[in-house]
Amino acid sequence: MTTLAPASAVRTPVCAYDDLTPDLGVAALVGDVQVAVFRLDDGSVHAVQNLDPFSEAHVMSRGITGSRGDVPTIASPIYKQVFSLVTGECLVTMDKTPRPGHAADLAVYPVTVDNGQVIIDLVGSE
């Protein structure tokens, strides 16, 4: 397919960058994985797992964007845990523990904007 990406890379176009509303998220299907994609006010695009580890609901794309210092964050709409959009690290646990079998931190997916298209590269994820 594309010559630049490594042979194993799966580049999944998600949507047009212009379709994203600043500070709001959308959910996308990348293979079988639900990914939450956010465009922030500064123009950057971030992608994390859509699964909320504290509620086991696929709702992170409906969370509220914010920041802790310079770190852009996403807050779960269920129990309000706060996660870094850069590293996925859970910054505020709200004194709760994630559901069994889940890490508190979110998986982060590399996301690029190419030719106006938002593209997620699953192979580069943790």
Place this chain on the structure above:
Amino acid sequence: MATAALRRFTPRLLVEDADEDTVIRAIDRYLMLYIRTADRLQRTAPWQAEYEGGLEAIREVVLEDSSASAPTSTPTWPTTSTPTRTSGRPCSTTPSGSSSSPAFVNAPETADPSLAYVEERGQRRPATPAERVALVGSASLEEIR
């Protein structure tokens, strides 16, 4: 005002045998008089009870334009036809139509596969974790790695 301090007030008749226009105008003027003269957080019943001149005075203002300082006879209550929107986030910017809010931006026809429902007494409810195992095949719905 403590809840325990609230007591029942007997409904009192302001006007009877009124046509629709009179009723609407009376409600409008009653509410505007209340808004302009009641204390902060004072409810309508105590306001009505403590209004100088009592219900008779309110009736004169509401129905008979007795007071110069009373609300004007034209409706002042904001009409509800004016759409309101909060500042900041836009309302849905996508044109309404076929699918107002698809689960996935890149697969608008696909429903969220993690959602499982069970019918109970003729109504749909979310499946319990145990039921989910049978329906979706995984209780914890772990993301694939």
